Amino acid sequence: MIGASAAAALASVPAAAGDAPAGTDKPVMAKVVLNVNGQRRELELDTRTSLLDAAREHLHLTGSKKGCDHGQCGACTMIVDGRRINACLTLAVMHQGSEITTIEGLGGPDDLHPMQAAFVKHDGYQCGYCTPGQICSGVAVLAEIKAGIPSHVTADLNAPMQVTDAEIRERMSGNICRCGAYSNIVEAMTEVAGRQA
Amino acid sequence: MKSFTYERPGTPAEAAAAVAAKPNAKFIAGGTNLLDLMKLQIETPTHLVDVNGLGLDRVEPTPEGGLRIGALVRNTDLAADPRVRTDYGVLSRALLAGASGQLRNKATTAGNLLQRTRCPYFYDTAQACNKRQPGSGCSALDGVSRQLAVIGASDACIATYPGDMAVAMRVLDAKVETVDAKGGARTIPIEEFHRLPGDRPDVDTILKPGELVTAVTLPKPVVGTHIYRKVRDRASYAYALVSVAAILGKDGSGHVAFGGVAPQPWRVEAAEADLPRGAKAVTDKVFAGAKPTEQNAYKLKLAERALTAAINQARA
Numbered sequence: 001m002i003g004a005s006a007a008a009a010l011a012s013v014p015a016a017a018g019d020a021p022a023g024t025d026k027p028v029m030a031k032v033v034l035n036v037n038g039q040r041r042e043l044e045l046d047t048r049t050s051l052l053d054a055a056r057e058h059l060h061l062t063g064s065k066k067g068c069d070h071g072q073c074g075a076c077t078m079i080v081d082g083r084r085i086n087a088c089l090t091l092a093v094m095h096q097g098s099e100i101t102t103i104e105g106l107g108g109p110d111d112l113h114p115m116q117a118a119f120v121k122h123d124g125y126q127c128g129y130c131t132p133g134q135i136c137s138g139v140a141v142l143a144e145i146k147a148g149i150p151s152h153v154t155a156d157l158n159a160p161m162q163v164t165d166a167e168i169r170e171r172m173s174g175n176i177c178r179c180g181a182y183s184n185i186v187e188a189m190t191e192v193a194g195r196q197a
Numbered sequence: 198m199k200s201f202t203y204e205r206p207g208t209p210a211e212a213a214a215a216v217a218a219k220p221n222a223k224f225i226a227g228g229t230n231l232l233d234l235m236k237l238q239i240e241t242p243t244h245l246v247d248v249n250g251l252g253l254d255r256v257e258p259t260p261e262g263g264l265r266i267g268a269l270v271r272n273t274d275l276a277a278d279p280r281v282r283t284d285y286g287v288l289s290r291a292l293l294a295g296a297s298g299q300l301r302n303k304a305t306t307a308g309n310l311l312q313r314t315r316c317p318y319f320y321d322t323a324q325a326c327n328k329r330q331p332g333s334g335c336s337a338l339d340g341v342s343r344q345l346a347v348i349g350a351s352d353a354c355i356a357t358y359p360g361d362m363a364v365a366m367r368v369l370d371a372k373v374e375t376v377d378a379k380g381g382a383r384t385i386p387i388e389e390f391h392r393l394p395g396d397r398p399d400v401d402t403i404l405k406p407g408e409l410v411t412a413v414t415l416p417k418p419v420v421g422t423h424i425y426r427k428v429r430d431r432a433s434y435a436y437a438l439v440s441v442a443a444i445l446g447k448d449g450s451g452h453v454a455f456g457g458v459a460p461q462p463w464r465v466e467a468a469e470a471d472l473p474r475g476a477k478a479v480t481d482k483v484f485a486g487a488k489p490t491e492q493n494a495y496k497l498k499l500a501e502r503a504l505t506a507a508i509n510q511a512r513a
Binding site: 024026047048093152154171 | 221225277299303
């Protein structure tokens, strides 16, 4: 029933046949190679492992946070193959070979990314829990505007995109901040956008 | 989450065969809805067939002057496609009104069509839900129903189809292309794709087990002002209470479909001739036979007002 290429893909998931424990709580293991923050990382993971858990629990990159674990809060936002996604709502095993950037990959205390520096300058956080997701999302949002991707509040779908408060607020609606640092986040992003222009 | 085996097939037909071969197998594409439901054990597949590598990710012109949208084209890419922005604005607008930027980057065209209801009783596994567990009853009937369906529902289920994209596709007369486990292809008009619940609300669409959506086709562009107007509880990142997808001329004539009101995108073509007479004449026909609850009867008035706003926008 399954073609040769599929069989090859299956080879990395040994429990796919025979007495597979699928449907139970017993793990089915799979080998996964991820490129995380420029480093090749080989892992053997339960197929259920989300990309977020792979980073936090297996690679000990705990910058990305688990908030809701259902794609509603954005605390887990990573940049994968150039796009921001909810790392809680994707499986690590689906990202064989993907280029993944977490907050640790954007910059550290001694080499802050401009967005990280702007969040510090503008107080774009209070407790800080949502901040890694906000910053990853913020970096990607400015790239999306630059690439001409429209949003719900874009008045003319065919005109060049502008970095306005309304655009930033709409595009950042997938990142919740219960401390309510939103206005400072908009200021931080606006400053970085100005610098990039 | 229950454990599962995982594979990446090489072709659409292999993928269809792989799912058809196992009783509890499912396709996974963006995963944004399926994994959410798996975490809650509302969906418990024992085998996942990852279709992301199948190359169904292009938007191409059709010989008829329309567009063929691959099943795996991401919501972000479809909304931003220059041809869609220019000629099918209602579709761009509907996509951009849905979900968040992160989710649109992952969510696919086929996955969006196949997303399951957001009825709170479907999500709460402590409640009775005929869609989640056939025969268990429907807690929504006497429950909190302000978000739920006013028409097309049944005594077994009053859940809505939650999406925005499909409402635009309904007004655009889209067609869904599929392949089955034997390699057979078929084309399904969008109006037939999502089932009404009847006494089987657990079955959302007319797809057969293992049948894989490969593309959605749009006919030639329809001239007019393309409008998607979505009314929701907050300004962004929320499901529609009512939405209107419309293509209208200066005189108000054209085509209209509604979202957030029924188990499928809701369109009554016979009512469209009344569009130049104003919204009420249309919604009276579109919602004839509606059975709202006390809590969601507001949707009937809201649909009329949302359509009025759309007509005013087209006339402006």
